Every structure is written in C-alpha cells, then in structure tokens.
Amino acid sequence: MVKISNWQAVLIYFAVQGASQALTLPPVASSLAQEGSWLSVPVATCASLPILGVVLILARRFPEEDLLQYGERVLGHFLGKVLGLAYVFYFLEIAALEVRRFNIFLTTDLLPQTPPVVILVLLVSLSASAARNGVEVIGRLAELFVPFGFLFMFMIFAVHLSHFRAENLRPWLGAGWGPVLANSLTTLPWLGQVFLLGIIYPVIRDQERSGRHFLLASISWGAFLSLFCMITISTFGAPLTARLTFPGYSLAERVRVGGFLEGMDVLLFVIWVTGVFLEISLFHLLAAQTLARLLHLRDYQRLVLPVGVLMVVLAQIMAENVAQLQAFLRPAVFVPFTLTFQLLFPLGLLLAAWLRGLKGADRRG
Amino acid sequence: MAEGEPRESGRPLKKSSCASGGLPPPSARGARRLPPGNTSRTSESRGLFLRRFPGMLLLLIGLLSGVYLTGCWDRVEVESLAIVLAVGVDLEPQGDGFLFTVQVARPSLLGKAGGGAMGGGGGNGGGLGQTRASWNATLPGRTLFEAERRFRRQMSRRLFLGTTKVVVIGEEAARQGVGELFDYFLRDREPRFTLLVAVARGTARGILSTEPALEKTVGQEIDLLSRYISDDSTSLFPDMADFVGRLWTPGEEAVAPALTAYEDETGSRRLRVEGLAVFRKGRLVGWFTPQESRGLLWVLGKVEGGAIDLACSQGRVALEVTGQSVRVQPGFIADRPVVEVHLRDDTNLAEEQCPGPVFTPETLKAIEMQAEDKIRDEIMTTLTKAQEMRADVFGFGRAFRGRYPGKWREMEGQWEEIFSRLEVKVTADVTIRRSGLLTETVEPR
Incomplete structure (x- = not known):
C-alpha cells in the first residue's frame, strides 16, 4: 500500500488550509469583532482541537481501514453506505466550492476575459492526474510547493512588519469576547478541515507519531493564520479589511519597498494556485476513492475523470453570484454543514464502535 | 516518459481507442496487469498513468489547442x-x-x-x-x-x-x-x-x-x-x-x-x-498651511526631517530633525477627557549664525529648550485650528477608543463636540545629537 510520511500529511494539511483561506482570510472578512477579529483564530483553533481528537481516536481504533470500511462494520451495510455517500457528497461539495472560489478570483482580478471553464477544466484535469497517481504524489507535490509558499508569505509579512501599525489593532476586545466568539464561527469550518488528517490516517507510515505531529500542525497553522490576520488588520485597519473581497491578496498587493519591490501579489497568486491544486487534488482523490469503495470497484482510477466532471459542473451551478456563495458560507449555514462531517459523524462512529466494542486489526509489525 | 510508448504496443486494441477518441471511455481502461517492463515502481497507479500517457497527452493537447489556436483571452x-x-x-x-x-x-x-x-x-x-x-x-x-x-x-x-x-x-x-x-x-x-x-x-x-x-x-x-x-x-x-x-x-x-x-x-x-x-x-x-501641517505631523510621529528655526543671541539657529518618537496618552481628569502627548526628538545642528561660543553643553541646552517650546507652539496652533474645524486629524478619538473602549462608546456620538474642547498637554524633549562638520560658526576677525 502507498504510504506517506507524517510530514507530508502535515504539508498537505497546510496546503488545504492555505488554499482555502490565504486570499479571503475568513477571520477578518466580517466587521463583527473589528480590531479583535484575529483573536477569533486562536479561539477557533482551540475549538477545532476536539475535532482532531475525535478523528484521531477513531482512526487509531481502525488504523488500517478507511472511513467506509469501518463505517460499514460499525454501522452495518446500509447505514455505512449512506455515510459513505454523504462523505462523497461532502468532498465533492468542498472541492467544487474551492473550484468556484478559484474561478471567482481569477475572473475578478487576473483573467477577466478568459472563459472560466477553460481554467477550470485545466485545473481539474491536473488534479485528476494527481488524484489518479494517488496520495503519495500529492504528498510529494506538497513537499515541493508548500515550503515555498511559507517562504513567500514570510517575505510579505516581513515587509509589512517593518511598518506595523499597532494602533490599528486597538482595542483588542472593544466589545468584549462576545463578538470574537461569534466571529470564530466563520473560521471554525475551515480550521475544522483538520479532520482530513483523520481521514488520510490509514495511509500514514509512522502512525505512532501522528498525534503529536497533527496537534503541532493544527496549532502552528492557527498561529500562522493569527499572524496573517493581525498583519492584514494592522495594514488596512479593521473597517477596510472587513470590506475587502480578498484581504490576503490586497496585503500582497500593497507591498512597496523603495521603488523596486512591488507586485508581490503575483507571487502570492502563484503559490496560492499550487495550494488550490493540491487541495482540489486531495478532495478529488478522496471523493473518487470513497465512491469506488462504495461501488465495490477494485480501483478508483476510473472514477477520477467522472468525479472531475462532476466537480466542474457543481462549481458552476452551486451559486449564481458571489453574494449567494457568501450566503452559503455564513456561519448559520456553513458551520452546521461542515461540523456534521467534521465532528458529528466521526463522533457518532466512535461512540457506536465503542459501544459495540469493535476494533480494527492491529498494525502488522 | 517516452519509454511508455513501446509498452503500449502490447495492447493494440486499447491504443486505438485512445487515438480515436482522445478521451477513452472508462470501460477501455481495464487491464490492471503491469506490463513486464514496468518492474521498478511499487505504485500501480503510477504505472497506469505512464501507460495512459499518450491518451493524457492527447487530452492535454486538445485542451491547450483551445488556448493556443485562438490566442489567450487576457493577453x-x-x-x-x-x-x-x-x-x-x-x-x-x-x-x-x-x-x-x-x-x-x-x-x-x-x-x-x-x-x-x-x-x-x-x-x-x-x-x-x-x-x-x-x-x-x-x-x-x-x-x-x-x-x-x-x-x-x-x-x-x-x-x-x-x-x-x-x-x-x-x-x-x-x-x-x-x-x-x-x-x-x-x-x-x-x-x-x-x-x-x-x-x-x-x-x-x-x-x-x-x-x-x-x-x-x-x-x-x-x-x-x-x-x-x-x-x-x-x-x-x-x-x-x-x-x-x-x-x-x-x-x-x-x-x-x-x-x-x-x-x-x-x-x-x-x-x-x-x-x-x-x-x-x-x-x-x-x-x-505647511507650518500647521507640521504641527500635525509632530503628533502623528511623521516628522522625519525639516528645519526648526530658532533665535540665538544675535542670529538664527536651524536644527534639523533626524528622528522622532511620540506617545499619545488619553486619560480622564475628573471624568473630563484629556490627552497627553509626549515627544522625543533627535536633532542635528544644521546651521547657526550666532556670534560667540555656541558649542557648549549649556548653550545647546538652551537651544534645545527653545526648540521644545517651538514644537509645543506649533502643535497647539494646529490643534486650535483643527478644533475650529472639528476635525480630529490627530486621531485622539481613536486613542480613546483603543484605551477606553467602554467610555468611547459613550463619547462617540458627540466626539466632534468633545474634541473641539479637548484639553491637550504637550511635552517635548529635544536633544541635539550632532553638529555637522563644523563646531563654532564662521566669525571674521
């Protein structure tokens, strides 16, 4: 069986997080908590740790099996299949959402004349090829791209740190913790994607150390995102930040050092595209694999292209405009939607497995 | 990658489907047997990609030709x-x-x-x-x-x-x-x-x-x-x-x-x-005016240069500002909002036309004190003008908001009114650090 290392899994996780948050920065996208909105990142990170805990305990119980395998054992044939189908839908939906946001960004800012479908088809055929080649390839690509991503981001940070405006961050808790907690709900669905680490757990080589790695990954992403949000708010001030469609991108655009260093936005875009590619590849792979398992196919590869077509189409029809998309992403809708898959189902599975005393086979040697 | 080609030849049927359709139907993609040549890799899926390489290539060419043949839209x-x-x-x-x-x-x-x-x-x-x-x-x-x-x-x-x-x-x-x-x-x-x-x-x-x-x-x-x-x-x-x-x-x-x-x-x-x-x-x-603007810039901490013109015994002295730090401290005295502004400025002696010894600690101290008064005056003049316009360009309201968010909510609605009567205390601390390439001025005998 193809295996990846903990480090690769962590990098894939960073790619997923970076791709979904680096441009839009969900924590600062609402004016709810104003200057203190970056504080909702640590809050949401803490809130996402139980998710990680649940999926890890579950994954450790069944270290060799994937979700659908133990799902069927724990819940029975029918319910297990329903659960699998639900997850296929979830992976597809999130992938399509990312494809759509990618599309929105490109047509808004970089390639307004290009028919979006061309870019989407190119992106999804690339992700299809990555998904066909399996998780190992995605892991290696993450190893190749993600460190550069962080390098560029820290370059952008360094430039902005040199004229950090602390007064833009005060008061931290102008209206108390209430708005900060409420605002953390906009971030939680994204940070909750940490549950993916539990999903890919069976393909990890050194499972004994996974727990520590994943915890560290989760916390360090939280720290990185807090810093990102802090710098963005300090640069633009909370009111303007909340009104920007792509605060992260605007931050890179504002870099101007002397007369020679400008246009970092294109750099950010380059690393963001690789992140989106990795994220979509992962969801592509997960959707195809789960679906193949569901249909009792011996290999998932033949499902990769149909799943890709579904992704492109779903991305096109999921919302008429940005406002509709935003309505879907508002906490009242998006939090229950994601938490169902990130926490509720794994928790249910774990309880059922515990009650029925089911356990996976121990790892060989 | 090119060696993927000859391996294909073992399976003529599937190859033709690649060539004709560009995108072969999934049913044509069976045959999970590894070709004998492909032994090195553990990953079966990778082998599959190599074997499908001509098909993928065709697909890619087909897609890209849409871009190349018509020209990029955003070129x-x-x-x-x-x-x-x-x-x-x-x-x-x-x-x-x-x-x-x-x-x-x-x-x-x-x-x-x-x-x-x-x-x-x-x-x-x-x-x-x-x-x-x-x-x-x-x-x-x-x-x-x-x-x-x-x-x-x-x-x-x-x-x-x-x-x-x-x-x-x-x-x-x-x-x-x-x-x-x-x-x-x-x-x-x-x-x-x-x-x-x-x-x-x-x-x-x-x-x-x-x-x-x-x-x-x-x-x-x-x-x-x-x-x-x-x-x-x-x-x-x-x-x-x-x-x-x-x-x-x-x-x-x-x-x-x-x-x-x-x-x-x-x-x-x-x-x-x-x-x-x-x-x-x-x-x-x-x-x-430019003068009033500098009064504002002192408080914003944005004075990075510029001359402070002062009088000495019988002539003029010009100090050049080289560095500045500012602390704006909002507070309340008997529930009345008050702002204290502390400035620290480093300056150079840029020009002096004063007869007699100037370059002594005592005289320089006197010049520094003059400069402090001058800066305070500039700030107060600007403040008065801003208060007349009821425009809090200094951002004092924001300082209150950062420090006393609760009280700010009470004041926010009438801030313009409060600002127009706001009491501001300015303390400046000027230090002359250097004197250029000359110590005493030119005095013909």
Whole structure:
C-alpha cells in the first residue's frame, strides 16, 4: 500500500488550509469583532482541537481501514453506505466550492476575459492526474510547493512588519469576547478541515507519531493564520479589511519597498494556485476513492475523470453570484454543514464502535 | 516518459481507442496487469498513468489547442495600452456627476532625453513645438466607471490604470465628499492600493495640466515629490489604503496633501505641495498651511526631517530633525477627557549664525529648550485650528477608543463636540545629537 510520511500529511494539511483561506482570510472578512477579529483564530483553533481528537481516536481504533470500511462494520451495510455517500457528497461539495472560489478570483482580478471553464477544466484535469497517481504524489507535490509558499508569505509579512501599525489593532476586545466568539464561527469550518488528517490516517507510515505531529500542525497553522490576520488588520485597519473581497491578496498587493519591490501579489497568486491544486487534488482523490469503495470497484482510477466532471459542473451551478456563495458560507449555514462531517459523524462512529466494542486489526509489525 | 510508448504496443486494441477518441471511455481502461517492463515502481497507479500517457497527452493537447489556436483571452500587449500615470476627479460643472481626467503616458516621448520636459501647454502647441510626454484627457460621467469607459470613444488604446501613481481630487469634489469616489478605485482590479491620494487647490484638471519642472510628466513629478517631502515634513502623502482606512476609522479624520499651481519666472504653470487638506467625515473642511501641517505631523510621529528655526543671541539657529518618537496618552481628569502627548526628538545642528561660543553643553541646552517650546507652539496652533474645524486629524478619538473602549462608546456620538474642547498637554524633549562638520560658526576677525 502507498504510504506517506507524517510530514507530508502535515504539508498537505497546510496546503488545504492555505488554499482555502490565504486570499479571503475568513477571520477578518466580517466587521463583527473589528480590531479583535484575529483573536477569533486562536479561539477557533482551540475549538477545532476536539475535532482532531475525535478523528484521531477513531482512526487509531481502525488504523488500517478507511472511513467506509469501518463505517460499514460499525454501522452495518446500509447505514455505512449512506455515510459513505454523504462523505462523497461532502468532498465533492468542498472541492467544487474551492473550484468556484478559484474561478471567482481569477475572473475578478487576473483573467477577466478568459472563459472560466477553460481554467477550470485545466485545473481539474491536473488534479485528476494527481488524484489518479494517488496520495503519495500529492504528498510529494506538497513537499515541493508548500515550503515555498511559507517562504513567500514570510517575505510579505516581513515587509509589512517593518511598518506595523499597532494602533490599528486597538482595542483588542472593544466589545468584549462576545463578538470574537461569534466571529470564530466563520473560521471554525475551515480550521475544522483538520479532520482530513483523520481521514488520510490509514495511509500514514509512522502512525505512532501522528498525534503529536497533527496537534503541532493544527496549532502552528492557527498561529500562522493569527499572524496573517493581525498583519492584514494592522495594514488596512479593521473597517477596510472587513470590506475587502480578498484581504490576503490586497496585503500582497500593497507591498512597496523603495521603488523596486512591488507586485508581490503575483507571487502570492502563484503559490496560492499550487495550494488550490493540491487541495482540489486531495478532495478529488478522496471523493473518487470513497465512491469506488462504495461501488465495490477494485480501483478508483476510473472514477477520477467522472468525479472531475462532476466537480466542474457543481462549481458552476452551486451559486449564481458571489453574494449567494457568501450566503452559503455564513456561519448559520456553513458551520452546521461542515461540523456534521467534521465532528458529528466521526463522533457518532466512535461512540457506536465503542459501544459495540469493535476494533480494527492491529498494525502488522 | 517516452519509454511508455513501446509498452503500449502490447495492447493494440486499447491504443486505438485512445487515438480515436482522445478521451477513452472508462470501460477501455481495464487491464490492471503491469506490463513486464514496468518492474521498478511499487505504485500501480503510477504505472497506469505512464501507460495512459499518450491518451493524457492527447487530452492535454486538445485542451491547450483551445488556448493556443485562438490566442489567450487576457493577453495584453504593452503597445496596446494607454498607460495612465495620474488621474484627477472634479465635479461636473452642472453638478451632474464627475469630470474624470486621465494623464496618459506617451512612451515614445518618455524615453527621449529631455523629450517632453518642456513643451506646449495643454496641447496649444506653444513652446518649442514639441509635444509632451503625456497627454491629458477629461470626460464627464455620472460615475467614474462610466467616464472611464467613455475614453474608449477617443482613445486608440485600452486605458490601463494599474500604473497610476496618484489620484488628484479637485477641491469642489473633495468638499462634496470623497467616500463614494474611492469605491471605484478600490473595486476596480487595476488601481493599486499604493496609489497616492492628493487634493488640488482648484481643479484636479488644472493641477494635472501644469508643466512638470524636472520630470517628464506631472504624474511622475507628484510621485517623486511624495518621496522627498519628508525632508521638510510639511505634508503627508497617504496611499489609498491609508487614506480610505482613515475615512472609515472612528475617531480619526483623514488628511491629504494639498497641491497648488503657481507661475514661475518663465511664466510656466508649475505645481507644488502646500500643506494639507483636512477632511471631516469624508468631506473637505479646510486646509493646513505647511507650518500647521507640521504641527500635525509632530503628533502623528511623521516628522522625519525639516528645519526648526530658532533665535540665538544675535542670529538664527536651524536644527534639523533626524528622528522622532511620540506617545499619545488619553486619560480622564475628573471624568473630563484629556490627552497627553509626549515627544522625543533627535536633532542635528544644521546651521547657526550666532556670534560667540555656541558649542557648549549649556548653550545647546538652551537651544534645545527653545526648540521644545517651538514644537509645543506649533502643535497647539494646529490643534486650535483643527478644533475650529472639528476635525480630529490627530486621531485622539481613536486613542480613546483603543484605551477606553467602554467610555468611547459613550463619547462617540458627540466626539466632534468633545474634541473641539479637548484639553491637550504637550511635552517635548529635544536633544541635539550632532553638529555637522563644523563646531563654532564662521566669525571674521
């Protein structure tokens, strides 16, 4: 069986997080908590740790099996299949959402004349090829791209740190913790994607150390995102930040050092595209694999292209405009939607497995 | 990758399906047997990709040909762009929308040595008959976007705003309010956050049609002026992100450099920076003279240079500011809001024309104290003027908001009123660090 290392899994996780948050920065996208909105990142990170805990305990119980395998054992044939189908839908939906946001960004800012479908088809055929080649390839690509991503981001940070405006961050808790907690709900669905680490757990080589790695990954992403949000708010001030469609991108655009260093936005875009590619590849792979398992196919590869077509189409029809998309992403809708898959189902599975005393086979040697 | 090809030959049936369809139906993709040649890799899926390589290649070529054959949609040739250096916004005379002025570079003349620095004023073909390195065009529109699109009627190139260095707002437009203007510049994808904001005394169009003195275009000239004005510290060039950020931030009013046109000895209209334009709630409410502007800059901590002119026994001394740190401390005395401003300034002795020994610790101390008084006076003068305009350009309200969020909520509604009577205490601490290359001044025997 193809295996990846903990480090690769962590990098894939960073790619997923970076791709979904680096441009839009969900924590600062609402004016709810104003200057203190970056504080909702640590809050949401803490809130996402139980998710990680649940999926890890579950994954450790069944270290060799994937979700659908133990799902069927724990819940029975029918319910297990329903659960699998639900997850296929979830992976597809999130992938399509990312494809759509990618599309929105490109047509808004970089390639307004290009028919979006061309870019989407190119992106999804690339992700299809990555998904066909399996998780190992995605892991290696993450190893190749993600460190550069962080390098560029820290370059952008360094430039902005040199004229950090602390007064833009005060008061931290102008209206108390209430708005900060409420605002953390906009971030939680994204940070909750940490549950993916539990999903890919069976393909990890050194499972004994996974727990520590994943915890560290989760916390360090939280720290990185807090810093990102802090710098963005300090640069633009909370009111303007909340009104920007792509605060992260605007931050890179504002870099101007002397007369020679400008246009970092294109750099950010380059690393963001690789992140989106990795994220979509992962969801592509997960959707195809789960679906193949569901249909009792011996290999998932033949499902990769149909799943890709579904992704492109779903991305096109999921919302008429940005406002509709935003309505879907508002906490009242998006939090229950994601938490169902990130926490509720794994928790249910774990309880059922515990009650029925089911356990996976121990790892060989 | 090329060795994938011969391996295919073992399975003629499947290969033909690749060649004909480009995208073989999933049913044709069975046969999970590894070809005998492929032994090295553990991953079966990788082998599959290699075996499908011709098919994938065909797919890729098919997709890319759509791009290559028709040309990229977003391909932009520099020659097809009208490169905008500066834009100006005025009110339409009938009060119906805006007058949008763009200053477009003429790259062929920009390159020529000395090309357009002198030239015919405003297209009237005066001067030496040379045309300018830039061309101004003005068109009306209810919205800026409408006006911008109207330029297509008279421009052979696509207007490109990504290179815009500065947006100049006409006095009247600024008085009416600038909030709605910036919607366009922020929303549109081309203008960058780093573009500078300035206010014209008179019309923006008038400022943009002055003759650049040292640069080839007014746009470049304003951009470079903004770089060196800090040596004088009598104005401030916020970029768009800063300016708009201030418009939105409660307890802080925006300022922008005031640009004014003047006539030099040769009769040419030139441009200079003259203090600051002061806004209240996004509307222009008045101007600061250069002197008053520095009073504000002291408090904002933006004084990076500039002369402090002082008297000594029988002459003048000039100190040059080299570094500054400021602490603004809001507080309450008997429930009355009070602000304390502490300044620390490092200075150099830049010039002194005082007979007698000056270069002693005691005399320098006396000069320092004079300078402290002078700075305090400058700040208080500016404060009084700002209080008359009820425009909290110092951001004192914001300091209260940061420090006392609860009390700020009570004060916020009447902040302008509170600010106009706000008590501000200024303490300055000036230190003379260096004296240049000379100790005592030149005194003929």
